[in-house]
Amino acid sequence: MNNKTEEKIASAGRRDFFKKTATVSAVAATTMVAPSAVMASGKDDENIVEEVKWGTTLGEECNKYPYGMPAAYEHNVVRRTSALMSSAGDMHAAISMTPIADLKGIIVPNGLHFTRTHNGVAHVNPNKWRLMIHGLVEKPIVLTLDQLKRYPSESRILFMECPSNSAAEWKGPQFGTAQFVKGMMSCAQWTGVRLKTILDELGLKPEAKWMLAEGGDGSEMSRTLPIEKVLDDVMIVYAQNGEALRNEQGYPVRLMAPGWEANLCVKWLKRLEFGDKPWYAKEETSKYTALTASGKAIQHFYALETNSIITSPAPEKDWKDLKKGDLVEIEGLAWSGYGTIKGVDISFDGGKNWVEAQLKGLVLPKCWTRFSYMYKYEGKPLLLQSRSYDDSGDVQPTVNQEKGIVGVECVYHRNAIVTWQVTEKGEVSNVQIRS
Numbered sequence: 001m002n003n004k005t006e007e008k009i010a011s012a013g014r015r016d017f018f019k020k021t022a023t024v025s026a027v028a029a030t031t032m033v034a035p036s037a038v039m040a041s042g043k044d045d046e047n048i049v050e051e052v053k054w055g056t057t058l059g060e061e062c063n064k065y066p067y068g069m070p071a072a073y074e075h076n077v078v079r080r081t082s083a084l085m086s087s088a089g090d091m092h093a094a095i096s097m098t099p100i101a102d103l104k105g106i107i108v109p110n111g112l113h114f115t116r117t118h119n120g121v122a123h124v125n126p127n128k129w130r131l132m133i134h135g136l137v138e139k140p141i142v143l144t145l146d147q148l149k150r151y152p153s154e155s156r157i158l159f160m161e162c163p164s165n166s167a168a169e170w171k172g173p174q175f176g177t178a179q180f181v182k183g184m185m186s187c188a189q190w191t192g193v194r195l196k197t198i199l200d201e202l203g204l205k206p207e208a209k210w211m212l213a214e215g216g217d218g219s220e221m222s223r224t225l226p227i228e229k230v231l232d233d234v235m236i237v238y239a240q241n242g243e244a245l246r247n248e249q250g251y252p253v254r255l256m257a258p259g260w261e262a263n264l265c266v267k268w269l270k271r272l273e274f275g276d277k278p279w280y281a282k283e284e285t286s287k288y289t290a291l292t293a294s295g296k297a298i299q300h301f302y303a304l305e306t307n308s309i310i311t312s313p314a315p316e317k318d319w320k321d322l323k324k325g326d327l328v329e330i331e332g333l334a335w336s337g338y339g340t341i342k343g344v345d346i347s348f349d350g351g352k353n354w355v356e357a358q359l360k361g362l363v364l365p366k367c368w369t370r371f372s373y374m375y376k377y378e379g380k381p382l383l384l385q386s387r388s389y390d391d392s393g394d395v396q397p398t399v400n401q402e403k404g405i406v407g408v409e410c411v412y413h414r415n416a417i418v419t420w421q422v423t424e425k426g427e428v429s430n431v432q433i434r435s
Helices: 003-028 178-183 194-201 227-232 399-406
Strands: 094-099 115-117 131-135 141-143 154-161 185-194 209-214 220-228 235-238 254-255 269-275 307-312 327-335 342-347 358-360 367-377 384-389 419-422 426-430
Touching: 154 235, 178 227, 178 307, 185 194, 194 227, 194 235, 209 227, 220 227, 307 384, 327 342, 342 358, 342 367
Parallel strands: 131 269
Antiparallel strands: 094 115, 131 141, 154 185, 185 235, 209 220, 209 269, 235 254, 307 327, 327 367, 342 384, 358 367, 384 419, 419 426
16 A cells, blocks of 8 residues: 555545534534634534644754744734833833733743833843942942852742833723733743842841842943842842843843832842932932822832733734634733732623632732633623732722822822723723723
């Protein structure tokens, strides 16, 4: 028997199997998670009954790409920028957003982690990198990268969020994707040294109440942190998801302040100075403050409030292919800088009624938490929302509740409930509910 005869017999066998199972699949589709089975039409699916190219040809050599590459068909899953997010008119002082609707689990790949720069991405020679720790310490020190790595390391899965996340939405909907509405955040495993470990060796003077963290890029991005946070859980990190930090994430070393504003996690870290009062750096006076209605700004508010967003469906992940009766999973992300997510509620009518979603996977403090709800699609209009709450008692507010607390002038710490409007056709768009 030659190869062509064998191929015809195999193809006929697949076609016979396809026809026998088509009827069963059509019945099963009414109880299965959408989308319904493609075999229900009774037509032969060439992707099943015919041989596919990749199943009959020699593949690439296993190490063609010594550093792995994503599949070519995932080319749309990338970070994205907007001119609205650039403060200097170019992409040096700008931000790029994580495609949160395209991700699964709670770990964001390093190449998709959101990026914020104030003077472009610095490229630091690790052999020339130094970290100076001085000020109100008993034994000032300058560390090389090798010396830093000799301290005991630890790894933690933590979210990181820009306090400007949703800033463009503060007066009303501006963007039409989940990526641009809430994509100024990511979650990763971070590895480094607990700062307290180093300070226990150096010795802090009693009058040390604040720490200045200074970056080594052209902007010398600097922020002040209270000593209580520093001695609690602040880390000096050099690895992300098991590999060295990327350049855009502060290679070779950055600061990590779990649950607090991402701009406190100073990149390309070069200096830590301890003093008895805040430094009032540019990024905590002219920026990253909460402007009130009176014209005065609130400073030194750091922790990121309880938050959530539905990522499926979303404007870029709509329901236009669903049919009435299909079961579909509503899925999203919840997070809190105060602690651990305890629950998430979902509303289909813009907040009038709520049902409880299921938390799934790892539930960790100051980390993304996945939530899920199985929904029977009915093909009717919805105002879809999620509302999270954490173990500190913090509950995600409505738009009106948020405005009552933060006001209308501040663009930071906008954690109001996000609403997706779902039409009868399954189209999804970004709206706001104010009532």
